[in-house]
Amino acid sequence: MPTSRKPAEVRPKRRVARVEPLASLPLFFPLEGRKVVLAGGTDAAAWKAELLAASGAEVHVFAEELSEVFETLLERGNLKCRFVHHARPWSTDVISGAALAIADAPSDGAAQAFYCAGKAAGVPVNVIDNPPFCEFQFGSIVNRSPVVIGISTNGVAPILGQAIRRRIETLLPTSLQDWAALAGRIRARVLESLAPGAERRRFWERFTDMAFSGKVVAADATSRDLEDVFGEAAHVRQGRVTLVGAGPGDAENLTLKAMRTLQSADVILFDDLVDDSVLELARREAKRMLVGKRGGRESCRQEDINDMMVSLASQGKHVVRLKSGDPMIFGRAGEELTRLAEEGIPASVVPGITAASAMAAELGISLTHRDHAQSVRFVTAHSRKGKLPDTVDWRGLADPATTTVFYMGRRMAGQISQRLITEGRRPGTPVKAMANVSRKDSVSWSGSLTKLAQGVDSLETDGPVLIAIGDVFAQKISSNSNPENQYGVNSQVRKSIS
Incomplete structure (x- = not known):
C-alpha cells in the first residue's frame, strides 16, 4: 500500500539570468504632437x-x-x-x-x-x-489602443510575425480597447477607495474577467456592474477555490480560462503529474504546494488536501487545485467540491483536456468511428480498495461496438485482459497502451487484447498508462497525422508483441 506524505511547498525555479537574450529591445514611443x-x-x-x-x-x-x-x-x-x-x-x-x-x-x-x-x-x-x-x-501591431501589442521577428521572418498577429487578434475582443480606456478613467478611484494588495488585485481580476467577457462597456464609470465589482473587492474577505484541469501534460493544451485562473491564484495545490511548463504560467507570487497523488507511491491523503483547501480559502486566499487532465474525470473533484460546499466556501471548475482525448488526437484515431464503435467508456482500473472495480459492467465493456479506455491501468493490465475475454470480448481485439500522453517522452504499444499484460510491461516508463480497447485501433493512422503534431510530441516508441 502507498504511504502518506504531507503537502510540501515547492518554490518556482529561479534562473540567475531572468531575461533571455533579446534580438532587440521592444519600446513604446509616444509621438503625440512631435x-x-x-x-x-x-x-x-x-x-x-x-x-x-x-x-x-x-x-x-x-x-x-x-x-x-x-x-x-x-x-x-x-x-x-x-x-x-x-x-x-x-x-x-x-x-x-x-x-x-x-x-x-x-x-x-x-x-x-x-x-x-x-x-x-x-x-x-x-x-x-x-x-x-x-x-x-x-513590427506587426495588434491595436486595441490604449492596449497596443507590438510583434517583431527582427526582420528575419515577417510572415511569421503577421501570423502571430492574426493569432493574437483572435484572442482579444474588439471591446478590449474600451475596457482599457475605462480602466484609465477609474484608476484614481481604485487607488483612493481600495486598500493595496488583496483588495485592489481582487478588483482588477474581476474587471479583467468582464473585459474578456465580450460585454459592451458602460457609457460611464458608475454602471451597476462596476459598482458591484467595487463592492466585492472592498468587502468580500472570504476566499475561494478553483479546480483547474491542466490537461495531460503539454502546457499548450491549457484553456485560456485555465491560464487566467493560474494568473490570479494566491496558492496552487498541484499533483505530481502536472508538468513544470504549466506551473511556469502561474502568477510568480503564488505559493506552490505539491500534493502529489500517484498510484503505488507515497501520496498525500485526500483528507489532508481537503483540509488545506478549506484552511487557505478561509484565510481569504484564491486557491487553485491544479489537476492533471480534467478535474471531473477520475480526479476526485466530487469529494473536494462536497467538502468545500459543507464549509460554505465558493468553488468553481475549469475543465481540461482528459488524457483519453489527447491520446486519440495524438494517434489520429477517432474513439467513436461510426464504422467500429457506437459508444465510448472511460473506466478507472482502481477501486477505493486499490483493486479492479467489481461494480463496473464488465459484460457491457465486452460489447464489440464499444471503445473502452482504462485510466491508471498499468498494474491491472493482466486482470483487465482476462476479465474482458471471460465476459466474451474477442481475444484478438486491437489494443493501444500509451504512457505520458502528449509529453516528449510519450511511449506506446499496439497489439491484441490477449497480449495486453506483456505489452504494458514492455513500456519503458513509470508514467501513468492508458489502455484503450476497441476495433477503432485496427485503423491505420491517417497519412495526414504527424507525430510532431499540436501536442508537441517529438518522438514515440511503438512496440508490437506478436
Missing part, C-alpha cells in the same frame, strides 16, 4: 505615414511626387495629427529636432545619405526595407 520627417511619396511611405499619424505625430512629408495612395491619404487627413507636405526633396537641415526620421530610398546610396544625416542630427533613422540603414524596426 515632429517626424518622412522622405518619399511611395505607397510604402504612405503606410508609414498613416501609422505615424495614428500615433499623433506631426508628419512632415518630403517628396516631389506622391503616389495615388499617398495623395488620397493627405486629402482624407487624420483626426489625431496633421500632415505637412513639402513638395521637394529632403535636406539635412529638416531632420534636426525631429523625433524620428524615415525614408523610402530609391538606392543604397540614397539610403546611406539619409542614414548619415539622421545619425549626425542624433535622430533615430529607419530606411524602409533596408535593414543595414535602420536603427529601429516597425
Whole structure:
C-alpha cells in the first residue's frame, strides 16, 4: 500500500539570468504632437505615414511626387495629427529636432545619405526595407489602443510575425480597447477607495474577467456592474477555490480560462503529474504546494488536501487545485467540491483536456468511428480498495461496438485482459497502451487484447498508462497525422508483441 506524505511547498525555479537574450529591445514611443520627417511619396511611405499619424505625430512629408495612395491619404487627413507636405526633396537641415526620421530610398546610396544625416542630427533613422540603414524596426501591431501589442521577428521572418498577429487578434475582443480606456478613467478611484494588495488585485481580476467577457462597456464609470465589482473587492474577505484541469501534460493544451485562473491564484495545490511548463504560467507570487497523488507511491491523503483547501480559502486566499487532465474525470473533484460546499466556501471548475482525448488526437484515431464503435467508456482500473472495480459492467465493456479506455491501468493490465475475454470480448481485439500522453517522452504499444499484460510491461516508463480497447485501433493512422503534431510530441516508441 502507498504511504502518506504531507503537502510540501515547492518554490518556482529561479534562473540567475531572468531575461533571455533579446534580438532587440521592444519600446513604446509616444509621438503625440512631435515632429517626424518622412522622405518619399511611395505607397510604402504612405503606410508609414498613416501609422505615424495614428500615433499623433506631426508628419512632415518630403517628396516631389506622391503616389495615388499617398495623395488620397493627405486629402482624407487624420483626426489625431496633421500632415505637412513639402513638395521637394529632403535636406539635412529638416531632420534636426525631429523625433524620428524615415525614408523610402530609391538606392543604397540614397539610403546611406539619409542614414548619415539622421545619425549626425542624433535622430533615430529607419530606411524602409533596408535593414543595414535602420536603427529601429516597425513590427506587426495588434491595436486595441490604449492596449497596443507590438510583434517583431527582427526582420528575419515577417510572415511569421503577421501570423502571430492574426493569432493574437483572435484572442482579444474588439471591446478590449474600451475596457482599457475605462480602466484609465477609474484608476484614481481604485487607488483612493481600495486598500493595496488583496483588495485592489481582487478588483482588477474581476474587471479583467468582464473585459474578456465580450460585454459592451458602460457609457460611464458608475454602471451597476462596476459598482458591484467595487463592492466585492472592498468587502468580500472570504476566499475561494478553483479546480483547474491542466490537461495531460503539454502546457499548450491549457484553456485560456485555465491560464487566467493560474494568473490570479494566491496558492496552487498541484499533483505530481502536472508538468513544470504549466506551473511556469502561474502568477510568480503564488505559493506552490505539491500534493502529489500517484498510484503505488507515497501520496498525500485526500483528507489532508481537503483540509488545506478549506484552511487557505478561509484565510481569504484564491486557491487553485491544479489537476492533471480534467478535474471531473477520475480526479476526485466530487469529494473536494462536497467538502468545500459543507464549509460554505465558493468553488468553481475549469475543465481540461482528459488524457483519453489527447491520446486519440495524438494517434489520429477517432474513439467513436461510426464504422467500429457506437459508444465510448472511460473506466478507472482502481477501486477505493486499490483493486479492479467489481461494480463496473464488465459484460457491457465486452460489447464489440464499444471503445473502452482504462485510466491508471498499468498494474491491472493482466486482470483487465482476462476479465474482458471471460465476459466474451474477442481475444484478438486491437489494443493501444500509451504512457505520458502528449509529453516528449510519450511511449506506446499496439497489439491484441490477449497480449495486453506483456505489452504494458514492455513500456519503458513509470508514467501513468492508458489502455484503450476497441476495433477503432485496427485503423491505420491517417497519412495526414504527424507525430510532431499540436501536442508537441517529438518522438514515440511503438512496440508490437506478436
